[in-house]
Amino acid sequence: MEHRSTIQEVAKRAGVSNSTVSRVLNKNYPVKEETRKRVEEAIEALQFKPNLLARSLIQDKSHTIGILTPSIENLFFSQVVKGIDRHTRPQDYITFLCTTDGDPGNERRMLDTLLNRSVDGIIVIDPQTENVKSGLYEKVGRRIPLVLVNGWYKGVDCNYVLNDEVAGAVEALGHFLREGHRRIAFLRGNRSHSYDVKEEAYREFLAEEGLEPKGGQVLRIADGNGQETVEQARRAVREALGDRQGTFDALLCCNDWMALGALRAVRELKLVPGREISIMGFDNTLISEIADIPISTVDHHMTRLGQTAAQRLFEVIGEPKQKTRKIIMQTDLVIRST
Amino acid sequence: MEHRSTIQEVAKRAGVSNSTVSRVLNKNYPVKEETRKRVEEAIEALQFKPNLLARSLIQDKSHTIGILTPSIENLFFSQVVKGIDRHTRPQDYITFLCTTDGDPGNERRMLDTLLNRSVDGIIVIDPQTENVKSGLYEKVGRRIPLVLVNGWYKGVDCNYVLNDEVAGAVEALGHFLREGHRRIAFLRGNRSHSYDVKEEAYREFLAEEGLEPKGGQVLRIADGNGQETVEQARRAVREALGDRQGTFDALLCCNDWMALGALRAVRELKLVPGREISIMGFDNTLISEIADIPISTVDHHMTRLGQTAAQRLFEVIGEPKQKTRKIIMQTDLVIRST
């Protein structure tokens, strides 16, 4: 392994002091044209690159941000990360990526690691409710720029970037209504803040519209957005629909995986999706787009979500003392074949 | 923003010197039980956490690795990253994630950034051939532990983790043969080392088996693994198959996106996949698994690929002077319905 040259060596070679080299590097103070030339030659000759660790230490600024996310292969999260990255790269910041497997303990540990590494800011995708609720993030947010994406808790003072899930659900349900559906069911996973919010919106909508006085039909499967979710959803819908004398003619699913499973059930029963029964997913991941029959969905614009979060983060990094903001993003209905 | 306490303050409060605190922290030298207690109390009281930047600077070891990848939302790459992460997290290393959009210039720039941040090692997923070929990575690999995943160039001395694409292709083609297919076509994207390797394997296989003396039928679409690839593949196959008096009865596709597109074409033509015509993808991403008709594919075990790369990287980090290795991973045929 070869030696990395330092600012001292450059200085020596150029016959100047290290401060002058630093000034040439940072262009923050006047340097005589001729000296600058000499220094630049020395830099070139020695292939000098400043050690950013040392710089970060003295400047108390690492030009580094951290992303905390439950997982990286999840289609939703990876899109958000992409959005963050898009905004971050041009700022010549660099990103620590930490996955937590959705475990609150891991989330706290990785958070600590990031803090100890003096990151300039942190974005948390789908923060664990437990950690939001406990005030952990409120505390962290007072120490260092922090943005929570897609997770929120009443009374907790943080920077948020959220989707308007209620509006999204209502818009989807309104679409069902306009299409002439009156018996609308709802398919959700086990526990997640976002599922709860959607279900509440669903129940309220039914009540307001005077539909299904018994409160509609809520189908529930285990958590998840992954392959296994598809099969679970298929079974649940298949069962609920019985011998195709189904009790509903429209189904709002909490994500695209569930919608795909529902679609499969519907096709097994030889029902015509989009005519005899309507299915709507949530998110607009590639799942809904590339499904054999493209699935209607509520687009969550994940990339935009990430970009907005990053933008907000850099605002706060630029001006740390400001008040927190809760940014609500709009969703959009994507009507496809189902 | 609150002040972060330093080792000095802990020392003062505990009535010892900073070296003693350091020793307590690192447990690398004997400390009297009683002193240790006092120091630990001070640490607790001040909520002291060591500044890892300072530690990295003096130790010349950042406990940090860098991942360079063309993109993060690509299903192949995200799985590899997941594999790396799985292996990295327990080592209490933390990961810089850099995306390059598959641009050689970006790749070089991000590489530089990583080096300037004193990462302890770097994994490059799908390194740009141009950069491998030019000797850039060979040079970097002599300075710092480096592993290239899924990219290789003759004569370039680096640590590699690769899939045996040739064996994978041959196994797939052998399967076609056993199924009774004799007119085998090949569908590839425009330019990629991996496509070239597969095509060569394909041609050799045909020659050896005495099939298609004219060299078989190679279909070519633009690069990519994304939604747009599906449509391009569909069109290409549709066209090649014409009025279903197709010139082939089996098709090997360079990735799962292409296979999905091919499958669509086949179904449009009312051919029965898996019987009248066989389709095989590459990679075993969720695309092939969740397709409406599950697609046969060559499993590239991306997660394992990532884990192996990380494992190899840490071997080299642990013992930097060793010779490079080229690790070839086996692929596996996954026979599904097509």
Added chain:
DNA sequence: TTGTAAGCGTTATCAT
């Protein structure tokens, strides 16, 4: 315009 020297928060070396 440039040099000197202090300082960032640690760990490492050398005494004691």
Added chain:
DNA sequence: ATGATAACGCTTACAA
């Protein structure tokens, strides 16, 4: 077993 002190590689007053 512990304390001084130098060092890591840089930036930044302060002086010249």
